[in-house]
Structures are given as structure tokens and as C-alpha cells.
Amino acid sequence: MEALFHVAPYTGYVYPNETVIPWTVMIVIYPYLTGLVAGAFTMSSLYQVFGMQRFKPVAHFAMLTSLCCMIFVPMPLLLHLGHPERALNPMITPHTTSAFAVFGYAAAFYVILLLMENWFVFRPHIIQQAQQRKGLLGLFYRVLTLGSYDVSEKAMSYDRKWIFALAVVGIPGAHGLHGYVGFVFGSLKSREWWSSDLMPPIFLFSAIISGVALLIVLYVLSCKLRKVPIDLDCVKGMAYTLWGFMMFALMLEAVEFASMMYRGREGIEMILQYVTGPLVIPFWTVQLGICSLIPLLLLSTMIWRGTRGKALIAGVVASSMLVLVGVLMMRWNVVVGGQEISKTGKGLLTYHMPWFEQESGLTAAIILMAPFILLTIAVRLFPPWEDGKAAH
Amino acid sequence: MENTVEKLEEEGRRKFLRLFGGVVGGGGIAIAAGTLLTEAAATEAPAKTDIIPAIPGYDWTKHHWAFGVDATKCIGCLRCVEACKVENNVAKDPNHFRTWVERYVTLEGEEHARIDSQQDPVNIAAAGAEGKYRFANRYKDAKVEKAFFVPKLCNHCTHPACVQVCPTGATYKTEDGVVVIDHTYCIGCQYCVQACPYGARFFNEEKRVTDKCTWCYHRITKGLNPACVEVCPVSARVFGDRNDKQSPISIFLRNNRVNVLRPESGNAPNVFYVGIDKEVS
Structure with missing residues (x-):
């Protein structure tokens, strides 16, 4: 029998009701998944909107990845709600x-946008399959054609306009969606963190x-699985993109942290105690040290030395994997960290993640894997590869 | 011929798609703009409504409830905590409280007060069991410079941060000034629990919704006092209608210089304190 609730151990003085941590690991992976959606979409729009040709090999794949992640975004929220059957109440009223x-x-809105964009992108393939295939799979593609079999140049140019327009709308859409996730936390005045x-x-x-890091890893992995050569120019471009945006991300985090410390408002002593105590491993060591500085140095070195070939791929993939862990840790340190610092400003709590419950490490792992299981199916149904080779 | 029909259909479908895209895109932008605008106006007082709750003989437009705490009187007997748990069927464990009492003890030579409440393990041990409430005599051998108790409860703020963030409107402020939760509509997201700077809200594990003090709304609308006020043996807790100039709370507010907790939050609490120290928040 699952415990009704978990009591968080604490030091100092915390409000009695704070001893049950409200937001669990589910709320850690919710912004993580949403972030992957926005990031993958950014990658695809660099080609679709800004016309960066070197990203062509991953453009359609990025779109499919974004959609597969987005489908699972509501999952952690539904698992967290006390009454998931009322999940639509916020939309009704x-x-x-x-x-x-x-x-x-x-x-x-964003799911519809992604579905539409993916539909336009994969329309020629859908039509081709609908005409060739029989049976259930044939029916599946025929339904997806929505009755349109027109692949004339005129129709295609029309589709391209749509793809462009949707990608343009998608940029504020995807980034607005994620900026807003940040607002959910940033707008709460009850927690200094x-x-x-x-x-x-x-x-x-x-x-x-x-x-971007996710796409680097998935792209290289997919090339290995399909036994096709990796487009080095594309990987290098993505590495540059990763490096550039990492600069922004790290700088913003540094500025935010410095401001909080410098302002030193009420409760700062407790935050300092938290930062120099429980955060030594998850924040300073893992998030900043191993998962930010090492990939940044590695990428910088490779860019500086003009590393090529297998060494470049290995280095970029390793950096990306570290970044993926680092961003997950960042979500953890924000969501859990905020709740571990008591609102009293006079105590600290500790969240212990259970492993086998509704809101546990196991469920989180399953939800985080689900989009990629879906993606392996999706790339077979809608091959996003430029080289025309099907999935292995 | 067939081609023409197909072409026309195609045209129609594409027009539809264009329209649909426009509507979806426009809608998204409108929603975003709407949120920004409403966000700015979020702390305004709730609009007057024509909805009158089905409480016989009670008109919520005629009352303006408020709560007073005289910390100089509180003896830390915790009858209020016990009464609240019984009256409102609150879980008996030491992690869910609609009201609680904090003890501030400054020992000689120490800069900061030592703070505990009835949920502290030492106090639970002294009480004998969870569900019984007593402050352990833990400072009997120490040299105490200053000590006092502070009863805490939901502040029923004028600009409640918890109401602002509720995605469904399940928690709302009544016309008579009480912040309540509709347990049949709450989705249990606990955003309000995060937003409350006072730690007054908790998750009702049984009902799977958020819970908090209602100033015993079921009692006050019948002319009774909240349970905690009723049982307080020293009148440290004061309750009443600010519209009635002779009510206990009106007299309390007239005769005392009062403080509220965390005024900088902008929440404008309606629980007014007398006799709290700088460390109380």
C-alpha cells in the first residue's frame, strides 16, 4: 500500500504544512519535456524559417521529435493532479x-500547430504510401491524406508557404509556451528562489x-542505426548553436544568482546555507561543473582547434549528453530547490523522491522514455531523412 | 471534369485550412494578450456578483469579517488547534493544519529566537500521541530572556495570491471577505499551496484537493464564532464583523495598534496581530 503522503525531513523552523512537499518529480519533468519541445522546434525553424541549409538533414526530424515530446507533456501533470478527471476545468472555466x-x-494550440506543420511536411510521403499500401497501414495513410492527393508543383508550393507560415507562428508559439512555464515559477512572490x-x-x-543537444544525440544515433554517413557540417552547425545558446543560458543563470545574492533580501542566510550545503552536489558539481562547464570547455576547444571527423562527433555527442543531464538537473534544482527552502526563511526541507509510486522516479523515467519510443515508430511511418534511407 | 471538381474541392479545403490556421493563430495571440492584461489586474478586489449563497437568513453583502490575534494573551494551550481539527475534520497527523501555534523563545545571550510549533517531534512526544497537542517544557533548565506564542491561520487576504493563481477559480474570495475553496471543482494542482506566503494551505490527502482555514464559514454564517475563537480560554483570538462597530474585532482594531504578517507581499492580510516580535513572519 502506497503511503498517503511523505513527510519531508527538515532543519530549523518550517511551517507545519510545508512538511509535505507539494510539487514532486512530476513537476520537474514537465518543464523538461516542454523545453525539449521548444528546443527541437527552434532547431527545425533555423532551417524552415531562417533558411540555414546545413540544418536540412535534421529539420524534419526535429519537427517529429518536437511533436513526439509534446504529446507526453500533459502526462506528468495528469499524474500529479489530485483530480485528473477535472483536468479540463481550467479550459472550461x-x-x-x-x-x-x-x-x-x-x-x-501548439499541438494543433505541430500536427499541421508535420502534416504539410510529410504530405507527399503520406500520399505516396496511401496509393501504394494496402491493408490497415494503407487505410491509416489514406485517412491521413484527408482526401487530398494533389502533389502538383502548385500544391507543393502552396504547402511550402504553409510550412513557412506555421514555422514562423511556431517560433513565438514554442518559445512563448516555454517562457510561460518559466513565468509559472518566476511570478510566485512566496518563494525567493x-x-x-x-x-x-x-x-x-x-x-x-x-x-539542440537532444537532436544532436538522436541524429548521430539515427545515422549509426541506419548505417548512413553523418553529415559533419550539420553536426558542427548544431554544436555551434549549442555553444551559442549555452552562453546565453549560463550568463542569465549567473546574473540571476548574483542578483539574488547581492540583493540579499530577507531569508538570504537560509538560501546561502542551502547553496553551500545541500546544493553542493546537485547544483555546483553536477549542473554547473560536470554538465555545463565541461561541455562548454569541450565545445570551445573543438571549435578553436577545428576538430573534425570522428573526434568531433564523439566530443559533440558527449557534450550534448552532459547538457541533457544538466538541464534536467537545472529543472530539479529550480522546482525541488524552491520547495526545500522554507517560506519561513528559517529552515530547510529535504525532498526524497520515491521510486515506485504514482509520482516517483520510475514514472518519471517511463514518461521521459515514452516520447522516444513513439519517435522510433514515427520515423518509420514518416521518414524524416533527407537521404531517403528508411529507418533500420 | 473530374479534375476540375477535385481542384475545386482542393481549393475549398485549402481555404478552410487557411481560415482555420488564422483562427488558431489569432486565438493563441488573443489568449496570450488576455493573460498579460488580466495578470496586471490580478490583485484587484473581486467583482460584486448577484450570486447569493444558499444559506437561510444570511446575506453575504452585509458582513465584512476579520480576525484579531493578541499574542500577549496566548498561553500556548493549543485548544484552538485541537478544536479546529475536530470541527473541520482535519487529518490528525502533524503535517496538516488549518491553524497552528508557534512558540518563540529567546535564550539569554542568543541573537535569534528558537521557534517551534506543536508539530515538532519533541512536542508530539510530550503530548503522547499525534492528534494530541502540547508544547513540551523543553526550556525549563535554560535561561529564557523572552518567550511568547503566536497563533497562525489563513490570513484571508484582501489580495490573495492563492486566488490569483488558481487555474479554475475553485478558490475564491466571498463578498464577506473569506477565502474559500470549492472542493467539488478544485483539480488538486497545489499551485495555491505554492503561492501562499504563509504556509496556510495544505493538500487534503483524503479528498485529493487543497484545504485551508475558512474561519469556520459554516459557523460564522449562523452567527457563531469560529471554533478556535470559541475555545480560546484567554481571548487571544478575536473575531467579528467590521461592519458592526461594536463587534469584538472592531473594538480590537480601534483599541490596538496592529500588525499584519508579511505586509511587503502585497497580499493585505485580514488577520491582525498585537504583540508580535520582529522575527515573526
Whole structure:
């Protein structure tokens, strides 16, 4: 029998009700997934909107990745809600002053946008398959054609216009969605650890780096699996993108942290105690040291020395994997960290993540893996590869 | 011929898509703009409504409830905590409270007060069991310079941060000044728990919704006092209608210079304190 609630150990003085941590690991992976969505979309728009040809090999794949992640974004929230069957209440009767009330609309809007964009992108493939295939899979593609089999040049140019327009709208859409996730935390005045105007851009830039890093890893992995040569120029471009956005992300985080310390408002002693105590491993060592500085130095060195070939790929992939862990740790340190510092400013709590419950490490792992299981199916149904080779 | 029909259909579909895209895109922008605007106006007082709660003989437009705490009187007997738990069927464990009492003890030579409340393990041990409440005599051998108790509860703020963030409007401020939660509409996201700077809200594990003090709304609308006020043996807790100039709270506010907790939060609490020290927040 699962415990009804978990009591968080604490030191100092905390409000009695604070001893049950409200937001669990589910709320850690929710912004993480949303960030991957926004980041992957950024990658695809660099090609679709800004016409950067070197990103062509990953442009469609990025879109598909974004969609697969987005489908699972509501999962952690639904698992967290006390009454998931009432999940639509915020959409039926939105309370307009709530930063969270618009999430349903924003997410639904973005899902529709992603579905439409993916549909236009994969339309020629859908039509081709609908005409060739029989049976259930044939029916699946025929339904997806929505009755349109027109692949004339005129129709295609029309589609391209749509793809461009949707990608343009998608940029504020994806980034707005994620900036807003940052606002959910940054707008709360009850917690000094969250309450910051810089929270939305910090969330946004860390989202972008996580999405780019994810695409680097997935692209290289997919090339290995499909046994096709890796487009070095594309990987290098993504490495530059990662490096650039990491600069922004790290700088913003540094500025935010410095401001909080420098302002030194009420409760800063407790924050200092937290930062120099429980945060030594998860924040300073893992998030900043191993997962930010090492990839930044590695990428800088490779860019400086003009590393090429297998060494470049290995270095970039290693950096990306570290960045992916680092951004997850950043989400953890923000969401859990904020709750571990008591609102009294006179005590610290400790969140212990359970492993086998509704809101546990296991569920989090399953939700984080689900988009990629879906993606392996999706790339078979809608091959996003420029080289025309199907999935292995 | 067939091609023409197909072409026309195609045109129609594309027009539809264009329209649909426009509506979706426009809608998204409108929602974003709407949120920004409403966000700015978020702390305004709730609008008057024509909805009258179905409480016989009670008109919520005629009352303006407020609460007073005289910390100089509180003896830390914790009858209020016990009464609240019983009256409102609050879980008996030491992690869920609609009201609680804090003890501030400054020992000789020490800069800061030592703070504990009834949920401290030492106090639970002294009480004998969870669900019984007593402050342990833990400072009997120490040289105490200053000591006092502070009863805490929901502040029923004029600009409640918890109401502002609720995505469904399940928690709202009544016309008579009480912040309540509709347990049949709350989705249990706990955003309000995060937003409250006072730690007054908690998650009702049984009902799977957020819970908090209602100033015993079921009692006050019948002319009774909240349970905690009723049982307080020293009248440290004061309650009443500010519209009635002779009510206990009106007299309390007239006769005392009062403080509120965390005024800088902008929440404008409606629980007024007398006799609290600088360290109380």
C-alpha cells in the first residue's frame, strides 16, 4: 500500500504544512519535456524559417521529435493532479488571473500547430504510401491524406508557404509556451528562489540548449542505426548553436544568482546555507561543473582547434549528453530547490523522491522514455531523412 | 471534369485550412494578450456578483469579517488547534493544519529566537500521541530572556495570491471577505499551496484537493464564532464583523495598534496581530 503522503525531513523552523512537499518529480519533468519541445522546434525553424541549409538533414526530424515530446507533456501533470478527471476545468472555466489557466489553450494550440506543420511536411510521403499500401497501414495513410492527393508543383508550393507560415507562428508559439512555464515559477512572490523576472528567459534558453543537444544525440544515433554517413557540417552547425545558446543560458543563470545574492533580501542566510550545503552536489558539481562547464570547455576547444571527423562527433555527442543531464538537473534544482527552502526563511526541507509510486522516479523515467519510443515508430511511418534511407 | 471538381474541392479545403490556421493563430495571440492584461489586474478586489449563497437568513453583502490575534494573551494551550481539527475534520497527523501555534523563545545571550510549533517531534512526544497537542517544557533548565506564542491561520487576504493563481477559480474570495475553496471543482494542482506566503494551505490527502482555514464559514454564517475563537480560554483570538462597530474585532482594531504578517507581499492580510516580535513572519 502506497503511503498517503511523505513527510519531508527538515532543519530549523518550517511551517507545519510545508512538511509535505507539494510539487514532486512530476513537476520537474514537465518543464523538461516542454523545453525539449521548444528546443527541437527552434532547431527545425533555423532551417524552415531562417533558411540555414546545413540544418536540412535534421529539420524534419526535429519537427517529429518536437511533436513526439509534446504529446507526453500533459502526462506528468495528469499524474500529479489530485483530480485528473477535472483536468479540463481550467479550459472550461479558465480563471484568467492564473498563470496556469492558459496552459491548456497554449498547449492545445501548439499541438494543433505541430500536427499541421508535420502534416504539410510529410504530405507527399503520406500520399505516396496511401496509393501504394494496402491493408490497415494503407487505410491509416489514406485517412491521413484527408482526401487530398494533389502533389502538383502548385500544391507543393502552396504547402511550402504553409510550412513557412506555421514555422514562423511556431517560433513565438514554442518559445512563448516555454517562457510561460518559466513565468509559472518566476511570478510566485512566496518563494525567493523562484521569484525572479529572469526566470522565463532562463527557462527558455535552457530549453533551447536541451532541444539542440537532444537532436544532436538522436541524429548521430539515427545515422549509426541506419548505417548512413553523418553529415559533419550539420553536426558542427548544431554544436555551434549549442555553444551559442549555452552562453546565453549560463550568463542569465549567473546574473540571476548574483542578483539574488547581492540583493540579499530577507531569508538570504537560509538560501546561502542551502547553496553551500545541500546544493553542493546537485547544483555546483553536477549542473554547473560536470554538465555545463565541461561541455562548454569541450565545445570551445573543438571549435578553436577545428576538430573534425570522428573526434568531433564523439566530443559533440558527449557534450550534448552532459547538457541533457544538466538541464534536467537545472529543472530539479529550480522546482525541488524552491520547495526545500522554507517560506519561513528559517529552515530547510529535504525532498526524497520515491521510486515506485504514482509520482516517483520510475514514472518519471517511463514518461521521459515514452516520447522516444513513439519517435522510433514515427520515423518509420514518416521518414524524416533527407537521404531517403528508411529507418533500420 | 473530374479534375476540375477535385481542384475545386482542393481549393475549398485549402481555404478552410487557411481560415482555420488564422483562427488558431489569432486565438493563441488573443489568449496570450488576455493573460498579460488580466495578470496586471490580478490583485484587484473581486467583482460584486448577484450570486447569493444558499444559506437561510444570511446575506453575504452585509458582513465584512476579520480576525484579531493578541499574542500577549496566548498561553500556548493549543485548544484552538485541537478544536479546529475536530470541527473541520482535519487529518490528525502533524503535517496538516488549518491553524497552528508557534512558540518563540529567546535564550539569554542568543541573537535569534528558537521557534517551534506543536508539530515538532519533541512536542508530539510530550503530548503522547499525534492528534494530541502540547508544547513540551523543553526550556525549563535554560535561561529564557523572552518567550511568547503566536497563533497562525489563513490570513484571508484582501489580495490573495492563492486566488490569483488558481487555474479554475475553485478558490475564491466571498463578498464577506473569506477565502474559500470549492472542493467539488478544485483539480488538486497545489499551485495555491505554492503561492501562499504563509504556509496556510495544505493538500487534503483524503479528498485529493487543497484545504485551508475558512474561519469556520459554516459557523460564522449562523452567527457563531469560529471554533478556535470559541475555545480560546484567554481571548487571544478575536473575531467579528467590521461592519458592526461594536463587534469584538472592531473594538480590537480601534483599541490596538496592529500588525499584519508579511505586509511587503502585497497580499493585505485580514488577520491582525498585537504583540508580535520582529522575527515573526
